[in-house]
Amino acid sequence: MKEVLSRVGIGSATVDTVLPTTTLTAGESVDAEVHVEGGSTDQEVDAIYFALLTRYETDDSTRTGVVDKFRVADPFTIEAGERRTFAVTIDVPRDTPVTVGRTNVWLETGLDIDWAVDPDDEDPLQVAPGPRLATVFDALESLGFTVRTAECEAAPGGLFSGSFVQEIEFVPRSGPFSGRLDELEVVPRPTADSLEVGLEVDRRGGLLSEMSDLDERLTRLRFTDESADEVERRLREEIETHA
Incomplete structure (x- = not known):
């Protein structure tokens, strides 16, 4: 039953990215840590993925725009209750929108787990111009x-x-x-x-x-x-x- 529940996100692993600062500069790189904590059952994780996102307006709607996305870490098993930390370097693209006015930018971190709802974490960012x-x-x-x-x-x-x-x-x-x-x-x-x-x-x-x-x-x-x-x-x- 625990395995079934983890597939729909109940008792699943969790992920959290810890940045040294949430104020970044377009074009720079920043070292960060990704903390993964196992849930109520062992789970196979294919990768840790990141997406740097913003919102943009069209003539008739608001959409989520992808500034950049990438994957890190080889496939691994996160055991029930286990805690693991991964050191990563995040490159902030030089064309990342600057967070002035109504512009919002955030970093989404997720775990790629087959046949399950992918757990994720969102961190709002302040982006300064290059x-x-x-x-x-x-x-x-x-x-x-x-x-x-x-x-x-x-x-x-x-x-x-x-x-x-x-x-x-x-x-x-x-x-x-x-x-x-x-x-x-x-x-x-x-x-x-x-x-x-x-x-x-x-x-x-x-x-x-x-x-x-x-x-x-x-x-x-x-x-x-x-x-x-x-x-x-x-x-x-x-x-x-x-x-």
């Missing part, structure tokens, strides 16, 4: 912009690859664009050696232009290893061109 994106954020702040909101959305065709992107909405509270722009929408896309940034410049316009979206201008910049001053200069010139 160095290049942090420089862009600092430059926009210097230009008088502040973050109003952010969320992940289904990727618009032709802008970037992938099923979803993060859109971060800034508003000019001061500086050279205050009173000239309604908002600036930023879509970052880090790669191994650069950062692509899609910009949507939403100019202040009359009712007609607002209704027809004529006040919006799309552009894109690519950054590699420019200085903070150079990043700010390029952003200012590009926004100025479309303001």
Whole structure:
């Protein structure tokens, strides 16, 4: 009976990932421990799996987006009541969404057990931007912009690859664009050696232009290893061109 119950999750093994911190930086690696505790009966575990997840909006629903997923550990048996600890290294992809605005990111850990409900564990994360994106954020702040909101959305065709992107909405509270722009929408896309940034410049316009979206201008910049001053200069010139 215990074996039957464990297959539907009653008295099954449990799993818990212990991170040194829940604040991570996109592009970094972090060492963690996975604690597995046996249930009321022995169980065969094929693997420990991880998924880094977020939510993104489509035109008609909210979906769970997979930033990354991977498996660790060889198959093993967790005996009833046994406790085992596994040391793992978790790589946080450089394109992990930053947890600002309405963006949530969490780590799901699970045990792959045949013919049973897989036990799992969820850990909410705070994700800070990688160095290049942090420089862009600092430059926009210097230009008088502040973050109003952010969320992940289904990727618009032709802008970037992938099923979803993060859109971060800034508003000019001061500086050279205050009173000239309604908002600036930023879509970052880090790669191994650069950062692509899609910009949507939403100019202040009359009712007609607002209704027809004529006040919006799309552009894109690519950054590699420019200085903070150079990043700010390029952003200012590009926004100025479309303001």
